[in-house]
Amino acid sequence: MLARHWTVYILRCGDGSLYTGITDRLQKRLEAHRAGRRGARYTRSRLPIELVWSSGRKSGTEARKLEHAIKRLTRREKLRLVAGSRRLWSRLRRAVLGAV
Numbered sequence: 001m002l003a004r005h006w007t008v009y010i011l012r013c014g015d016g017s018l019y020t021g022i023t024d025r026l027q028k029r030l031e032a033h034r035a036g037r038r039g040a041r042y043t044r045s046r047l048p049i050e051l052v053w054s055s056g057r058k059s060g061t062e063a064r065k066l067e068h069a070i071k072r073l074t075r076r077e078k079l080r081l082v083a084g085s086r087r088l089w090s091r092l093r094r095a096v097l098g099a100v
Helices: 026-035 060-071 075-082 086-097
Strands: 006-013 018-023 049-057
Touching: 006 026, 006 060, 006 075, 018 026, 018 060, 018 075, 026 049, 049 060, 049 075, 060 086, 075 086
Parallel strands: none
Antiparallel strands: 006 018, 006 049
16 A cells, blocks of 8 residues: 655745645645635635645645644745745754754
């Protein structure tokens, strides 16, 4: 049996806002968001959406912790994460996942 692979992701919505979520089937989830069905209510009213950041996690627990931490970031910090800030990513990993 294959192990589940979880992904934490950030979408940029048509109005420029950012949406953070988790899934174990990223492509299927993106299709649902883009189709406006079974996607989050938030993204349905803000189409189109674009995947701007993602990170794979080994467990749902890790993914949920990381999603929660990202949702608590300010918009400015989320934009830094999307832009590839290694310092912010390291801080998140240490705080949430206990990684060095």
